[in-house]
Amino acid sequence: MVHGKDIRLHRILKNGKMLCIPLDHGISSGPIEGIKNINGLIEQTQDSGLTCFLINKGIIKALHFPPKIGIIAHMSAATSLGPDPNNKILMGSVREAIRLGADGVSLHINIGSKEEPNMLYKLGLVADECNEWNIPLIAMMYPRGENIKNPHERSVVAHAARIGAEAGADIVKTVYTGDIDSFKEVVKSCPVPIVIAGGPKTNSDAEILEMCSDAMKAGAIGVTFGRNVFQHKRPNEIIKALHSIIFEKDSNDQQSKKSRRKSKR
Template sequence: MVLGKEIRLNRILKKGKMLCIPLDHGISSGPLRGIQNISELINQTQDSGLTCFLVNKGIIKSLPAPPRIGLIAHMSAATSLGPDPNNKILMGSVKEAIRLGADAVSLHINIGSKEEPSMLYKLGQVSDQCNEWNIPLIAMMYPRGDNITNPHDPTIVAHTARIGAEAGADIVKTVYTGDVDSFREVIKSCPVPIVIAGGPKANTDHEILQMCNDAMKAGAIGVTFGRNIFQHDNPNEIIKALHAIIIENKHYGRNKSKKSGRK
């Protein structure tokens, strides 16, 4: 018997792998270059190899047409203008995400921040709602806050990812540690699949593709890259290259340093 969660997971994954473009930056950072017109960006890139995209609920309502790829509704936010950008508050419900047609929901949790207890409480609540309604939960688990001196420390990243799994997430998104061996240990210690965040803008396409290749080699099921896709001079080109690594299992590895296209 196929359950609703499996059907929905199948919509945001391809061959069990994820290539997602998160576009939730409008609340935290404003209309950044590349996402001034999200609907146009989605329409232009959704047939290039993405398995899904992630947006805030208001953007779903503004889409001019149903998307042809998986849709993740992001449910937490904070702004760079507020008193504590690391304090992500809940801005929606699982029922609302279902009403809007989302295939999954996501929540951002900053481990090590002052507001960590409140965010973990919300994660537990949303996890329970997702189980009730059979909708996948993607937990964005970041080591970020006053108690984190090195957010790429493998021990801290492993702990952070494990928290997301223990709280009930179906997929955990976290930062890449920087090397295959240490990230493989993060993967081994997390009982649910992991995808990596893109982090700050890369200087070259080589950096983007090498990080993706190494994360997949370590055992990740994919990536969620925002700026490194939507601020690229040719988003479709970089998506196709990522698709080859993630979905087609093609190896990437070279020494030349081609400049990454940027707007």
């Protein structure tokens, strides 16, 4: 028997894998380069191999057209102008996400922040709502805050990811540790699928593609890359390259080598 959550997961994944652009930066950072014309970006990239977009509820309402791919409604935020950018507050509900036509919801949790207890409390509540309404929950579990010395340390990343799974997330998004072996341990210790964040803008295509390839080899089911896609000079091309790595196993090494050659030109 197929349940509602299965149907919605099918809309945001392809063959159990994810290639997503998170476009929730408008609240945290403002209308930065790449997302100033967010409707145009979504229309331009939706046929390039993405499985879904991650956007805030107001952007879903402001869309000029129904996207062809899945939509994840992001439900927590803070601004770079506020007193504590690490304190992500709840800005929506699961019912509202469903009314807007979203296929999943996401929350951002900063583990190690002084506001961690409040964020975890909200994560638990939203996880219960998602179970009630059969909608997938993507938990962004970032080691970030006053108590985090090295946000890429294996045990810290593994702890953050495990918290997301234990709290009820269906998919955990977290940072990449920096090497395949250590990230394998993160994946093994997390009982739900993991996707990785792209982090700050990288210096080359080769760098971002290599991180994607290594994460997939370590057992991740995909990536959610923001700035490294929407601020790219040719977003469609980098999406297609990522798609090859994630969905076409035999082309991984060939694609990485090809991208490295291009980046050196």
